[in-house]
Amino acid sequence: MATRRNVLAVVALALATAVSSAAPAVAGSDNDTLRAAARGSGVRIGTAVDMNALANDAEYRALVAAQFDSVTAENVMKWEAIEPQQGQYDWAPADRLVDFAKANGQVVRGHTLVWHNQNPSWLTEDAFTPAQLRQILRDHIKTQVRHFKGKVYQWDVVNEVFNEDGTLRDTIWLRNLGPGYIADAFRWAHEADPKAKLYLNDYNNEGINAKSDAYYALTKQLRSQGVPIHGYGMQGHLGVQYGFPGSVFDNVRRFDALGVQTAFTEVDVRMILPVDATKEQAQGYGFSTLLQACLLARHCVSYTVWGFTDRYSWVPGVFDGQGSATPYTEALEPKPAREAIFHTFQLAR
Numbered sequence: 467m468a469t470r471r472n473v474l475a476v477v478a479l480a481l482a483t484a485v486s487s488a489a490p491a492v493a494g495s496d497n498d499t500l501r502a503a504a505r506g507s508g509v510r511i512g513t514a515v516d517m518n519a520l521a522n523d524a525e526y527r528a529l530v531a532a533q534f535d536s537v538t539a540e541n542v543m544k545w546e547a548i549e550p551q552q553g554q555y556d557w558a559p560a561d562r563l564v565d566f567a568k569a570n571g572q573v574v575r576g577h578t579l580v581w582h583n584q585n586p587s588w589l590t591e592d593a594f595t596p597a598q599l600r601q602i603l604r605d606h607i608k609t610q611v612r613h614f615k616g617k618v619y620q621w622d623v624v625n626e627v628f629n630e631d632g633t634l635r636d637t638i639w640l641r642n643l644g645p646g647y648i649a650d651a652f653r654w655a656h657e658a659d660p661k662a663k664l665y666l667n668d669y670n671n672e673g674i675n676a677k678s679d680a681y682y683a684l685t686k687q688l689r690s691q692g693v694p695i696h697g698y699g700m701q702g703h704l705g706v707q708y709g710f711p712g713s714v715f716d717n718v719r720r721f722d723a724l725g726v727q728t729a730f731t732e733v734d735v736r737m738i739l740p741v742d743a744t745k746e747q748a749q750g751y752g753f754s755t756l757l758q759a760c761l762l763a764r765h766c767v768s769y770t771v772w773g774f775t776d777r778y779s780w781v782p783g784v785f786d787g788q789g790s791a792t793p794y795t796e797a798l799e800p801k802p803a804r805e806a807i808f809h810t811f812q813l814a815r
């Protein structure tokens with residue numbers, strides 16, 4: 467049986483077969499599911515969940531339950547959704563996801579506590595003093611993490627805090643609180659739920675580059691200061707037209723060596739439309755490359771796709787002329803990418 471360490475040696479051959487072979491039906495036996503393939507690999511297979519789709523689309527709902535053992539709220543745990551008015555929290559949509567996960571034997575990744583995006587207007591438009599903002603941030607983190615205590619096993623505590631060149635991103639938090647807001651956010655989250663694993667999370671940080679170097683240095687620094695940081699999240703928003711980061715395993719391995727967990731948190735692989743067989747094959751390779759890096763690492767614990775079907779993907783709305791970024795078509799048919807994920811997991815069991 468292949469182990470996590472020798473999976474790379476056999477995966478290339480299997481992939482070549484996988485992407486060309488007939489795909490199993492969506493409603494196959496339990497053994498045909500992604501979560502069955504992932505079982506025993508040490509890596510959870512997750513998806514972002516669109517709560518409107520979960521409520522209204524029975525086929526979508528059935529696939530979330532059958533194929534994945536981890537879920538992330540695509541939007542409903544973000545600040546604008548959770549605390550739309552200061553001090554008034556709307557837990558209902560996020561609670562529905564937590565209940566769904568419990569009913570289906572899934573864990574929940576929390577996304578996200580501190581971000582420069584999708585913040586409520588009361589927060590960004592009102593002129594608060596730095597002292598007030600610090601109190602607001604503390605209250606938000608503590609209230610949200612406490613609400614989900616024991617129910618959310620990992621939190622993206624800070625999201626996208628670095629620029630591409632490795633300097634800290636200019637945000638309301640950096641401007642008003644200075645760089646110490648990051649350590650504070652981790653400490654407050656840890657106080658609210660000491661068992662939750664607390665993550666940094668970003669995009670374009672999968673391979674070794676200025677941004678991931680900055681995360682490496684920050685992780686080392688925070689750990690040496692005793693700040694409760696447990697994980698490094700790589701979103702994994704890739705595109706076949708850009709190729710795939712070759713140094714991803716080396717990057718994951720250096721965080722491994724620091725003693726923190728790693729996770730791929732938002733994987734999708736977009737392409738310039740129209741779709742063709744070559745692009746789909748390349749897409750399968752992209753999904754598989756990140757998964758292989760995760761399986762090869764000692765402490766990579768989960769691999770989450772950012773939506774599993776083109777029916778609800780965020781990509782076409784943001785990247786003009788691009789799409790088909792997920793492992794299932796709009797009709798919920800599995801693509802070669804879905805089979806690439808499946809076979810990469812199977813080989814690692």
Ligand code: G3I
Binds near residue numbers: 540541583
């Ligand atoms: O909630 C409003 C709704 O009331 C309104 O009717 C509708 C009209 O457009 O918009 C709704 O808000 C949208 C929101 O998703 C919820 O559906 C926003 O317009 C839309 O911009 C927002 O997009 C989300 C995006 O983050 C915002 O930055 C995407 O769904 C979500 O997939 C995406 O996720 C991010 C991760 O959190 C962080 N990493 C990158 C990733 C992709 O951008």
